[in-house]
Amino acid sequence: MRLVIARCSVDYVGRLSAHLPLADRLLMIKADGSVSVHADDRAYKPLNWMTPPCTFTESEITDMDGEDTGDRLWIVENPKGEQLRITVSEIRHDIEVELGEDPGLVKDGVESHLQELLAEHITTLGEGYSLVRREYPTAIGPVDLLARDADGAAVAVEVKRRGNIDGVEQLTRYLELLNRDDLLKPVTGVFAAQQIKPQARTLAEDRGIRCVVLDYDDLRGIETNELRLF
Known part of the structure; x- marks a missing residue:
């Protein structure tokens, strides 16, 4: 560096x-x-x-x-x-300064689990949504989820427990970078959180980012189609 x-x-x-x-x-x-x-x-x-x-x-x-x-x-x-x-x-x-290899971002348990649950049930964001991958890598850090909507267009999803302006700014920067990729663009954004501050919602919607409020308990309660022993 x-x-x-x-x-x-x-x-x-x-x-x-x-x-x-x-x-x-x-x-x-x-x-x-x-x-x-x-x-x-x-x-x-x-x-x-x-x-x-x-x-x-x-x-x-x-x-x-x-x-x-x-x-x-x-x-x-x-x-x-x-x-x-x-x-x-x-x-x-x-x-x-030589910084060396970075160990990466360690998210708290609830937020990382929220991301995992949303990845498993990506249609929570809308009918026809499909997951591309979690932690999609970029030069400035991983995007929580990269998905495609019912029309096949790329969607970057930022997942937070509490959605504030900093989270919107983070997603905005990811979108600016992803939209330079000819294979992905146009890329839209979804800001998904358990709670979204009014100021954050206003800023997100002004930038064309869709806000989705997640219910952690509902996501946990969604039944999977996988076979279980119990």
Whole structure:
């Protein structure tokens, strides 16, 4: 993990274009090759980013006379030719730390069981739903459930005991990433929880995310079609 606090400007060049003017920002370069640009707000959500696989190159910037301006150009490019072009004017802090292998997220028993039950009874979300897999991997962490609706469209499901704004933000970030995958998009979202805060529901619905309130006891009581001895 490399963390760089720098005065920089950022340009995204690809299907769309975006520009971040010169300012102090946090640049995060992870061992998996991903690069993200952060401001001192927006919680964990980056201003812009590039997910792996991608290549990273750094070069000096020269003026018309071929003299080094002191600025550095970082180019992060994915296989599609999309680029994140970061012009670094001044590095204020630069640190690199080997984090090692992460053991992964350990959820509390009720929440993990709730996810397991919903996976087993995915039609709780609607008739015709089918499960693709639990803990669907992405570059920023696993999506609780990936399913397909009755029309075959992909649906990302975030499962919580108590649904709050942080959970909606988490699902929003997963959806932004999953919708970059040509094999999955368009991907819609379902925010499923035992309780959903009014503010979280408002934010989710504003972003086109469907909210589903789960009854843990009802899910536990659903009979399976598997043969039992007792």
